[in-house]
Every structure is written in structure tokens, then in C-alpha cells.
Amino acid sequence: MNDANGNAVAGNPSIKPLGRESRVPLYVQIKRQLREMLEKQEKHEERVFTDQELAALFGVARMTVRQAIKELVDEGLVYRVRGLGTFLSSPKVTDSLQQWHNRFEDWAVQGHSVSMEILDFRMTEAGTDIARRLLLPERTEVVYISRLWYVDGVPMGLGYFYVHPSIGCLLSRSDVEHQHVYAAVTQHLTKPILGEQVEIEAAVASNVMAARLRIREGDPVLVRRVTQLYGDNEPLVAANSFFRADLYKYSVYVSADPRNSVAKGLSARVNPVVEHVVAGDVQIQSRD
Secondary structure (H helix, E strand, O other): OEOOOOOEOOOOOOOOOOOOOOOOOHHHHHHHHHHHHHHHOOOOOOEEEOHHHHHHHHOOOHHHHHHHHHHHHHOOOEEEEOOOEEEEOOOOEEEEOOOOOOHHHHHHHOOOOEEEEEEEEEEEEOOHHHHHHOOOOOOOEEEEEEEEEEEOOEEEEEEEEEEOHHHHOOOOHHHHOOOOHHHHHHOOOOOOEEEEEEEEEEEEOOHHHHHHHOOOOOOEEEEEEEEEEEOOOEEEEEEEEEEEOOOEEEEOOOOOOOOOOOOOOOOOOOOOEEEEEEOOEEEEEEOO
């Protein structure tokens, strides 16, 4: 590699001298070089550099380097950890809100390796929120399932499922070990699935959640609250799932034609979220 004066510097042959007389700002030149380097790197979630290292390599002030990195962070190519450095972001899996679907099959089609791990399978009493969503009296016993989703070997999501007792009594642990809970319960239905009521909120990871998802306590997560309906608009499953915000994103097509119903029913609202940890499990309760 060459430094800003064209001298050889060991370790990074891909670094090129900056155009000091160019009209292109130095931080833009640095950003372009870094993007080219990072796009060739195969290993994700590993530290790629620090501000001090880059400042020395390019022969510029740290302020210039920080501006270049900030733009790469904004683009989602890297993320920063205070005191540790800059890390290459993993590609995010994409989920759609446009129709009911099997997201595991979708992720596999996207080229990811997907697997699941059952953490718990037992009977539990429905709390206020779950009882309301399943149209049950509080403290009614329901089947409770918690599981981790892995994408490319990395824990990406943590889900808590509560199955209505009319169907839950037919389930066994083996039913949900190798397939989605929704797929398992549909095998016992005599009425068709109607769809899902979905709410998406932002939250931060508790210590329990952080340990399971291999992130830091306080890191951002996406909360997906789903109530699945079937038959005559009857509730089937209530679920609270938590996904790593650095690995997961949603995609939806919004038509400009009001006659197009693709995005019908989508809405946004400000709704503070309070985290509760009950017996080591995280539940989300809305504060209206």
C-alpha cells in the first residue's frame, strides 16, 4: 500500500494516495476507497479499523476519517462500537408486510441458512395482554413456546408464542421443533387462516434478551406483536417477537393509487413501550 506521499506502507496494498489537489473532499475520497475495500471483505461482524488506524493510513486528521465513516454508517455498510472501533455490518434479512407468508422459506430463498431452537414449551397462565388478544379470561392456561431463530448461524430473533387452549391442547413439543409455530397449529385446524393483526414497535434489549441474541444490553430491537386469526375471526396465536435491528428489516410497497389495497390497514402511531421481565422472559406492554 502507499501512504498520502506515495510511500510504501505494509499491510494494505489497496490503499491509494489521496488527491490533495482534487475538488473532491478528502473524506469523500476516503469513503470511496473504504467502500471498495469493505465490499470485498467476506467476514462480517469483525472489526475492520479504528479512527486512529485510518488517520495514520491516509495521512489525515481523525475528524476527516470520522466524516467518511459516518457516511458509511448512514449507508448501513458498517456500524461503530465506542471504544472498540468500526465493524462490517452483516447483510439484513428482509421481511414483507404485504401478505401472510412463511418468512423462513423467504429467507432461504434469499440465500440464507435458517434454523430454530426451542427454549421452552409448557403451560402457563395468560397475563392481561395475552388474555385480551386471545379473548380469554385472565390466568387461563395456554401453551407457551419460546424459541430462537438463527440466520447464517447468528441468533437473529427471539419469539414468545401463546397458543389458544382450544388448539394448544393438541400440540406437542415435537410439533414445533422443526417448523414455525403457525405451521404447526394449522395442521390441527378445520377452519381456514384469515390473517394476522401485526404491530411493529421499537424497543431496547434487556440483559436476558441481549444474552440470547448476542448483542449488548440496551441495543435496539424491533418488536413484532402478532395475533393470528382464523375461522370466524377467532384468535389462534398471540406472539411477541424481538429481532436484532442490525440484522432485520421490513419492506412494503405503498401504492399512490387509493384503489390499490396492498398497503391497506398500515398505519403508524407514537406509542411508548415499557419492557417487563417476568421469570426471565421478556414481555412487551403498551402504555396508551
